Amino acid sequence: MLTVGSGRRLLMRDYFLRRFLLIPPTLLGITLIVFFLTRLVPGGPVERALAAARQADTGARASVGANTALSADQIKQLERFYGFDKPWPAAYAAWLGKVVRGDLGSSYIYHQPVWTIIASKFPISIYYGLLSTVLTYAICLPLGVLKAVRHRTPLDNITSVVVFAGYAVPGYVLGSLLLFIFAARLEWFPLGGFVSDDFASLSLGAKALDLARHTVLPLSAYLVGSFAFTTLLMKNHLMDNLAADYMRTAVAKGVPFRAAVFRHALRNSLIPLATTFGQNLGLVLTGSFLIEVVFDIDGMGLLGFKSLVDRDYPVVLGILLLSSGLLLVGNLISDLLVAALDPRIRFN
Numbered sequence: 001m002l003t004v005g006s007g008r009r010l011l012m013r014d015y016f017l018r019r020f021l022l023i024p025p026t027l028l029g030i031t032l033i034v035f036f037l038t039r040l041v042p043g044g045p046v047e048r049a050l051a052a053a054r055q056a057d058t059g060a061r062a063s064v065g066a067n068t069a070l071s072a073d074q075i076k077q078l079e080r081f082y083g084f085d086k087p088w089p090a091a092y093a094a095w096l097g098k099v100v101r102g103d104l105g106s107s108y109i110y111h112q113p114v115w116t117i118i119a120s121k122f123p124i125s126i127y128y129g130l131l132s133t134v135l136t137y138a139i140c141l142p143l144g145v146l147k148a149v150r151h152r153t154p155l156d157n158i159t160s161v162v163v164f165a166g167y168a169v170p171g172y173v174l175g176s177l178l179l180f181i182f183a184a185r186l187e188w189f190p191l192g193g194f195v196s197d198d199f200a201s202l203s204l205g206a207k208a209l210d211l212a213r214h215t216v217l218p219l220s221a222y223l224v225g226s227f228a229f230t231t232l233l234m235k236n237h238l239m240d241n242l243a244a245d246y247m248r249t250a251v252a253k254g255v256p257f258r259a260a261v262f263r264h265a266l267r268n269s270l271i272p273l274a275t276t277f278g279q280n281l282g283l284v285l286t287g288s289f290l291i292e293v294v295f296d297i298d299g300m301g302l303l304g305f306k307s308l309v310d311r312d313y314p315v316v317l318g319i320l321l322l323s324s325g326l327l328l329v330g331n332l333i334s335d336l337l338v339a340a341l342d343p344r345i346r347f348n
Contacts, residue, residue: 012339016332016335016336019332019335020332023325023328023329023332026324026328027321027324027325027328028096030320030324031092031096031317031320031321031324032092034316034317034320035088035091035092035095035317036088036092038311038313038316038317039084039088039091041311043311044082044084044311044313045082045084045108045311045312045313046075046078046079046082046084048310048311049078049082050075050078082108083095095317099321102115103115104118104314104317104318104321105314105317105318106314107307107312107314107315108310108311108312108313108314109306109307109310109312109315110312110315114314114315114318115318117303117315118300118303118315118318118319118322121298121299121300121302121303122300124194124297124298124299124300125299125300125301128215128218128219128222128297128299131215131219132219132222132223132226133280135219135223136223136226136227136230136280137230139227140226140227140230140231140234141230141234141270141273143159143231143234144230144231144232144233144234144235144238145234145235145238145261145266147159147160147231147235148234148235148236148238148239148242149238149242149261151239159231163227163228163231163232164228166224166225166227166228167224167225167228167229167232169224170225170290171221171222171224171225171290171291172221172290172291172293172294174220174221174224175217175218175220175221175291175294175295176294178217178220178221179191179192179217179294179295182217183217189213189214189216189217190213190214191296192294192295192296192297193214193295193296193297194211194214194297194298194299195207195210195211195214196210196214199211217295218291218295218297221291221294221295222291226280230273233272233273233276234269234273237268237269237271237272237273238261238265238266238269240269241264241265241266241268241269242261242265244265246264247260247264247265250264267341268341270341271338271341274334274337274338274341275334275338276334277330277333277334277337278327278329278330278331278332278333278334279327279330279331280330289301289302289304289305300319303315303319304316304319307319
């Protein structure tokens, strides 16, 4: 005979199994739409190659007086090289067949496998993404609780000024300001880059110090937006729960206020934060190309932006596939966290 708890666990298992099985068709739909759009966007790799050939042709005719325009056969070879010689459904099927075998293709610009290019940028994005995520939750959750419990006190007012100022300033603007003050003027930190040029020749302790000095300013720019949002979200939802009837009932029955906050109100206040956890996981991979441009960090965000501008579609599709997959898995983890925090969730 099944108990209520075991029955809920079975329903929960079946629900998340169905959600997990929906990830492949969802990724299929996302990549299908984007692949179709790559065939509609003007200025693709074939057009760019033809423009470069025309530019070279103009210079050649000016120097030798010969006609060096590309022939129809050469244009067909270009289309075959970039995979534009087939209808887009057939080209998508060919690309998908490679993906199933673990091959994301080769870059049009770098002339390297997409996996190799992504693997060279991935550790940088993971480093900043995980560090900013851990610090955001480790600092903002206690700060939000403190602000809610001590609402309208000097501590709450002072921290609110800092939080709202951070919320109003974009990360790349703050990064530029920090770079100008602390790197260019005071010379406390490097002007940019992930590590120094002589990083490989440094000792282990010197490597850690060099990495830390390069991390402080970019990490501050990464944290400013999510830091303010998470703190305010934690405070506002905790204040709503502190004013709820069940809190007044618990205190009236003799439960200490501190125990009521951490046993009841805090758990309910974490539910909205759990729903946004999956989105934060997606940002771990993509990062912010504006911040990476400011600090000259060659990560995934900058790679994705450059690939989109240069119409390097294999790299664009590879990044899209990985980031979308990570976002879908993150949303699934968010649902697990919500189900663990809220026993009222039903899975039938």
